[in-house]
Amino acid sequence: MGRLTESLLDFIAVMPDRPLPASMIALARTGFTDAVGVMAAGMHEPVVARLMAYVGSQGGSAEARLLLGSQRASASDAALVGATAAQVLDYDDYAYHNHPSAVLVPAILAEAEATGAGGEAMVRAYITGYEVWAVVMKREPDHLHSKGWHPTAVFGAIGVAAALAVLRRLPRAVARDAMGLAVAYGGGVLANFGAMAKSFQGGKAAQTGVAAVRMALAGVDAGAGAIDGEQGLLAALSPAGRVDRESPAADLGEHWYGAAHGLNIKRYPMVGASQRVIDATLQCRRQNAIEPAAVTRICVHISRKHAAVMPFHRPQTALEAKFSLEFAAAAALLAGRVGLAELHDDFVRRDAVQAMMRKVVLEIGPDDDPVYPVGARADWVEIGDRQGNTYVSEKVERALGHGLNPMTAQQLREKFISCVCAGGHSEATAERLYRQLQNLQTLESAAALSLTD
Numbered sequence: 001m002g003r004l005t006e007s008l009l010d011f012i013a014v015m016p017d018r019p020l021p022a023s024m025i026a027l028a029r030t031g032f033t034d035a036v037g038v039m040a041a042g043m044h045e046p047v048v049a050r051l052m053a054y055v056g057s058q059g060g061s062a063e064a065r066l067l068l069g070s071q072r073a074s075a076s077d078a079a080l081v082g083a084t085a086a087q088v089l090d091y092d093d094y095a096y097h098n099h100p101s102a103v104l105v106p107a108i109l110a111e112a113e114a115t116g117a118g119g120e121a122m123v124r125a126y127i128t129g130y131e132v133w134a135v136v137m138k139r140e141p142d143h144l145h146s147k148g149w150h151p152t153a154v155f156g157a158i159g160v161a162a163a164l165a166v167l168r169r170l171p172r173a174v175a176r177d178a179m180g181l182a183v184a185y186g187g188g189v190l191a192n193f194g195a196m197a198k199s200f201q202g203g204k205a206a207q208t209g210v211a212a213v214r215m216a217l218a219g220v221d222a223g224a225g226a227i228d229g230e231q232g233l234l235a236a237l238s239p240a241g242r243v244d245r246e247s248p249a250a251d252l253g254e255h256w257y258g259a260a261h262g263l264n265i266k267r268y269p270m271v272g273a274s275q276r277v278i279d280a281t282l283q284c285r286r287q288n289a290i291e292p293a294a295v296t297r298i299c300v301h302i303s304r305k306h307a308a309v310m311p312f313h314r315p316q317t318a319l320e321a322k323f324s325l326e327f328a329a330a331a332a333l334l335a336g337r338v339g340l341a342e343l344h345d346d347f348v349r350r351d352a353v354q355a356m357m358r359k360v361v362l363e364i365g366p367d368d369d370p371v372y373p374v375g376a377r378a379d380w381v382e383i384g385d386r387q388g389n390t391y392v393s394e395k396v397e398r399a400l401g402h403g404l405n406p407m408t409a410q411q412l413r414e415k416f417i418s419c420v421c422a423g424g425h426s427e428a429t430a431e432r433l434y435r436q437l438q439n440l441q442t443l444e445s446a447a448a449l450s451l452t453d
Contacts, residue, residue, distance in 0.1 A: 326358075
């Protein structure tokens with residue numbers, strides 16, 4: 001057992017009762033709100049319908065609602081379905097190269113409903129999961145995506161186990177076993193991007209975290225060094241063996257990662273690495289009144305590591321297009337927006353879209369962002385037309401919605417309302433749910449939250 005794991009357990013032990021900074025409470029409210037919104041928007045996607053059919057065929061206890069609706073299942077299955085729905089549109093928030101809220105929130109909601117926990121406990125659980133997940137992820141200085149790992153799928157279950165350890169006030173030994181069992185369950189690779197399995201990997205992380213806690217409570221134990229041992233997760237994953245798995249997280253609970261960096265809220269339902277390019281393309285189109293039919297070339301400047309997570313250069317489906325830089329630029333130029341309406345197979349396959357994607361070239365690197373080493377200092381585009389003009393966008397250092405360039409409260413609300421309505425619910429339901437989530441700490445129980453009109 002290592003000092004890192006013990007420091008995580010020290011933090012978990014005090015989180016049920018310790019005073020919380022207002023900035024972290026606000027972070028939890030934002031995370032819950034955005035995750036529930038994108039979950040509602042994604043609830044009718046094919047992978048979600050198929051998982052709901054699978055869950056229904058398995059039987060089991062009816063502890064929690066699926067997608068805050070009327071159908072019920074076990075808490076772990078509710079977490080699976082909810083987190084998959086929250087991830088499938090790739091509209092969910094991200095931080096430290098992971099997607100914390102889409103995994104944490106459905107798991108916390110399901111377990112809170114099963115145990116009768118209220119809003120304050122859910123807030124504390126979210127903050128714990130967010131911070132523990134950040135600590136574990138940030139121990140690796142090298143780029144896990146470059147080795148093919150999907151960090152959200154690999155580390156998400158640990159974050160959920162830590163969150164639910166606080167929600168349930170688990171004894172220290174049980175919390176240790178729960179996180180170790182979460183390691184035993186975890187996994188996910190980038191090869192599944194562009195397929196239903198990508199969002200399932202996030203859903204599985206949520207399901208795994210719930211199941212790991214239940215198994216630990218039943219007496220199933222795990223290796224004490226599962227996270228930080230010589231043959232533990234961090235050592236096994238590390239691309240160059242430079243991971244810090246030995247030193248304790250001494251400032252955990254003193255320096256709050258969430259307060260310093262926040263959540264990156266997406267304006268566009270595409271991979272986070274595309275957000276700056278879309279901002280740049282839309283700005284250039286708008287300011288120069290560019291006529292898409294006259295465009296002959298679009299040069300996109302982006303970091304090597306960000307380009308690597310967008311491997312689909314000629315996507316044919318919306319699932320592939322979410323990980324295509326060529327589609328991001330083409331859609332922004334042609335439609336003047338990149339929203340849910342553009343992320344459909346029929347739009348992706350349009351002749352004009354396919355033709356525009358062939359005009360996109362990439363200028364790769366350098367990866368020289370001093371704050372986020374996987375990115376460039378800025379992304380930008382150069383657009384050429386038939387008249388020989390070249391239009392250069394502004395250099396976008398932080399997309400609107402980034403934790404260091406946040407959306408306004410009104411913009412966040414508008415995204416939430418539009419997502420819930422896109423899922424087929426009324427604006428009145430969306431408004432009611434938004435108000436509840438913005439006052440999450442005062443909720444008596446998770447059962448008060450509902451997507452039923």
